[in-house]
Amino acid sequence: MDVLASLTPLQILTPVVLALAAFGYVRCLATALWQTLLGTAALAAILSLSYPFIAANAWGWGGAAVLVLGAVALSRLGRPPAPVAPPSETVAASDRMDIVIDGTNVLYWDGEVAELASLRLVVSALLKRKYAPVVFLDASSRHHLKDKSLTEKDFAKALGLPQNRVMVCPAGTEADAFLLKYARENNMPVVSNDQFRDRAQIAGKLRLVRGIFAKGKPIFESL
Known part of the structure; x- marks a missing residue:
């Protein structure tokens, strides 16, 4: 407490502002990587007018480069894998x-651990069989994958699907209600190992396709 009391408001606020700036920079990299890097390069070019790229300033520029690379690495943590393009045989x-x-x-x-790769492989396998998947996800899927920033657009890119064929249901709701209603109204089969006991009346009228993974590949029952 004595240490804090001896600090000036500027000394207290400076690390707070720097921390918020660092957080904001990482968020910008996460949402717009190349635009943020271009902005960083432009700022570096302006600063180089006062602090040129010479041996005397090598430590400063080197440290800045390390900080930028570290921020890029942090911004990529938990991001979905690179998109998988739909197979060419898609009809x-x-x-x-x-x-x-x-x-x-x-x-x-x-x-036992949620893996986006599992869903991506199932989508790819169905596309190869000339199916056109419509994917429904609980809002809690983001928590299962430990990335709360995931959006429908992110999921669609990771799965190689158009965004209008991926639905992340609103928080506080269950995807089951949405997907079963959609499947019933459009007479579509449902890929799931869920028995839907709490919605048996609806699920019982639908064709449920169950599946497992064997040697890293999805295998579907009755499909």
């Missing part, structure tokens, strides 16, 4: 066979 919209995927359930098909 035209008029010929495709639509199918609903219980995305939150499929995240756990290949183990």
